[in-house]
């Protein structure tokens with residue numbers, strides 16, 4: 258009986274969370290983090306990631322919210338994800354996933370640079386990364402950058418180096434009028450409670466100082482799943498589970514990177 262009660266409570270909580278997400282998708286907040294006070298200015302956003310599939314596994318709530326509001330999203334992927342020698346395949350998969358997420362593939366750049374190779378223990382050159390970001394920003398008149406935070410969701414060193422590179426860029430090129438946001442890493446429990454994490458995320462964003470943190474609900478979780486399934490070479494049972502139970506499929510909390 259007790260087990261039944263626990264199971265029923267979890268089911269109710271899960272359902273309530275899904276309802277809140279669906280509600281958000283029918284009534285998108287008019288002013289979101291990227292359109293303060295309901296302003297209609299369209300942004301040019303650069304998402305900087307480490308490997309193909311980061312965009313679908315971790316950032317899809319942000320991407321969906323941006324594209325649904327007509328912002329222009331560019332993706333800069335710092336490696337082909339060649340740790341298992343599948344780099345070329347994974348690059349193509351990233352293009353397909355981007356198309357699913359409504360990001361035009363000509364706005365997707367996949368680097369294959371000797372200094373940025375996929376793998377644990379490979380230290381990435383952050384000042385070079387900052388320079389590459391600078392080039393992309395110039396080419397595409399970027400006004401907003403989104404990337405990993407210092408822990409990088411999973412603690413992967415490549416994710417963390419991407420954060421260091423973007424931070425370095427913000428310092429070295431601080432004269433520019435650019436906003437940068439990082440994806441807040443949550444603890445291991447919150448990471449795997451699926452949609453129910455939205456209650457924690459919105460609570461922590463509401464209590465952040467001076468609007469430095471924002472919580473973005475995924476208005477189209479189904480599209481995220483479809484995008485992830487484009488990464489055929491990675492689409493094994495444990496990643497299917499991950500995508501279903503990971504809170505990053507349902508919500509992103511972004512924190513502003515101060516200069």
Ligand SMILES: *[C@@H]1O[C@H](CO)[C@@H](O)[C@H](O)[C@H]1NC(C)=O
Pocket residue numbers: 382383384385388
């Ligand atoms: C990192 O990149 C910078 C800028 O391109 C270069 O000057 C520096 O020598 C590089 N550092 C290493 C350790 O390769």
